Amino acid sequence: MNDSYYETEYMPKANRIGKITGFLGVVLSFCPAIVLAVVYGILPRPAALLTAFISGASAFGVLWFVEPISYFPVVGTTGTYMSFLSGNISNMRIPCASMAQAAADVEPGTQKGSIIATIGIAVSVVINVSVLTIGALLGASVLEMLPDGVRSALNYLLPALYGALLVQFGMKANRQAIVMILIAFALYMCIGLGLFNFIPGASNWLGTLSCVFISIAIGVATAKNAAKNAEAQSKETK
Amino acid sequence: MDTMQIANSLPMWIACAFPVCLVIVQAVLFWRDAWKAGEHTGLTKTQMKRAAKSSAITSIGPSIVVLSGMLSLLVTVGAPIGWMRLSMIGSVMFESVAAGLGTSAIGVTLGTDTMTDEALAMALWTMILCSIGWVIFATIMANRMDKLEKKVTRGSSAMLGVIASSAIIGVFASLMANYLSKPFINMIQKVSAAVTINSWKSVLSSVLGAAIMFALTKIAKKKGWHWLSEWSLTITILAAMIITALV
Numbered sequence: 001m002n003d004s005y006y007e008t009e010y011m012p013k014a015n016r017i018g019k020i021t022g023f024l025g026v027v028l029s030f031c032p033a034i035v036l037a038v039v040y041g042i043l044p045r046p047a048a049l050l051t052a053f054i055s056g057a058s059a060f061g062v063l064w065f066v067e068p069i070s071y072f073p074v075v076g077t078t079g080t081y082m083s084f085l086s087g088n089i090s091n092m093r094i095p096c097a098s099m100a101q102a103a104a105d106v107e108p109g110t111q112k113g114s115i116i117a118t119i120g121i122a123v124s125v126v127i128n129v130s131v132l133t134i135g136a137l138l139g140a141s142v143l144e145m146l147p148d149g150v151r152s153a154l155n156y157l158l159p160a161l162y163g164a165l166l167v168q169f170g171m172k173a174n175r176q177a178i179v180m181i182l183i184a185f186a187l188y189m190c191i192g193l194g195l196f197n198f199i200p201g202a203s204n205w206l207g208t209l210s211c212v213f214i215s216i217a218i219g220v221a222t223a224k225n226a227a228k229n230a231e232a233q234s235k236e237t238k
Numbered sequence: 239m240d241t242m243q244i245a246n247s248l249p250m251w252i253a254c255a256f257p258v259c260l261v262i263v264q265a266v267l268f269w270r271d272a273w274k275a276g277e278h279t280g281l282t283k284t285q286m287k288r289a290a291k292s293s294a295i296t297s298i299g300p301s302i303v304v305l306s307g308m309l310s311l312l313v314t315v316g317a318p319i320g321w322m323r324l325s326m327i328g329s330v331m332f333e334s335v336a337a338g339l340g341t342s343a344i345g346v347t348l349g350t351d352t353m354t355d356e357a358l359a360m361a362l363w364t365m366i367l368c369s370i371g372w373v374i375f376a377t378i379m380a381n382r383m384d385k386l387e388k389k390v391t392r393g394s395s396a397m398l399g400v401i402a403s404s405a406i407i408g409v410f411a412s413l414m415a416n417y418l419s420k421p422f423i424n425m426i427q428k429v430s431a432a433v434t435i436n437s438w439k440s441v442l443s444s445v446l447g448a449a450i451m452f453a454l455t456k457i458a459k460k461k462g463w464h465w466l467s468e469w470s471l472t473i474t475i476l477a478a479m480i481i482t483a484l485v
Contacts, residue, residue: 116289
């Protein structure tokens with residue numbers, strides 16, 4: 001099979017599509033604000049908007065940089081372009097990318113894995129937008145007719161999803177998964193009790209960023225150790 | 239015109255349709271190219287169809303959660319803006335916080351006070367300005383991080399695989415631990431009983447999710463039931479969610 005197609009054809013084109021759609025997305029996201037200003041003549045006062053922007057940026061600003069870095073090893077280059085334009089990354093894009101890779105039986109981090117993740121994320125975007133479009137057209141009044149029981153049960157969907165996915169992907173490396181859940185638990189206890197309050201906004205981003213890189217460090221160390229042991233063994237048998 | 243009439247007007251729907259369409263167009267373009275590249279790199283059509291199906295099944299549950307989160311936005315900033323904001327960038331949590339920050343800068347509390355024209359504009363502009371940082375940084379860095387990762391691993395594909403699968407474990411451990419730690423933190427900080435009970439229920443749901451998934455995966459492997467491994471995540475989530483809600 002032609003391996004160079006991926007490097008010389010697919011990736012350059014994906015980068016071009018990603019950059020154009022990404023920056024176009026930034027511009028187009030102002031559309032409703034412009035219509036509000038031009039059609040209805042409603043504009044916010046610059047001073048008030050600046051205040052709101054500064055408080056928003058201090059709450060989320062670190063996430064703009066930390067999230068793309070934390071999630072890159074999972075979703076890859078095209079996955080990064082898509083996930084950050086469409087949003088809902090941890091609750092939808094990453095689960096879908098990972099489940100797609102599992103269903104196609106490809107390894108994450110390979111060319112095949114990245115292609116499958118891209119297909120998975122694309123499907124999830126189409127479904128997510130379709131569901132939201134139906135919901136928005138039906139309107140709040142119809143949606144509010146959902147029984148209370150259903151709506152409160154939905155609060156427990158994401159915790160169940162994350163627990164199930166940790167097991168699904170941890171079963172291949174069960175010791176690493178068990179160590180990571182203990183580390184992550186201790187870390188979130190410390191964050192929740194305010195031990196890291198001296199770092200601005202730490203409660204928002206410190207947990208995921210640390211867990212991803214600690215897990216990578218453990219995984220790489222284990223793999224290197226295994227390689228060393230295998231080498232030593234093969235020398236002995238010689 | 240009343241503020242909410244403006245927020246739900248036809249021009250607003252049209253304006254919001256542009257960014258939403260772009261998100262779909264991007265997904266379709268990447269999908270088409272990935273499919274073509276898949277054929278070139280030796281993926282079978284069955285594998286790719288299986289991947290698409292599995293992702294479709296996986297995305298339904300979280301989509302409904304996002305939909306129920308959209309309810310509060312529909313009421314406060316109108317249907318078109320709520321629809322657009324949750325179809326691109328951001329997340330449910332981010333959008334409601336950002337909208338609240340915007341309106342409170344001019345003294346309007348989102349959800350309780352009546353929305354004024356200016357409060358609507360403040361909410362909208364704040365949500366947009368505070369979200370584009372993600373797209374700008376991710377779009378600039380996507381291919382550069384790829385180069386960096388290759389440099390760090392010196393092009394070893396085995397290491398790239400180890401990094402990716404370790405990162406997945408790290409992400410889900412982090413997301414699960416966030417729920418697991420909540421009730422303990424609430425107990426130490428003596429938060430109200432109702433909040434603490436809710437956080438215990440999330441823990442129960444998360445642990446049930448892990449346990450049921452473990453059992454189903456084992457059964458599917460032992461019996462060689464392919465259909466079960468395809469549906470195990472959906473079955474697990476539904477069962478964990480319903481059991482937790484009934485407790």
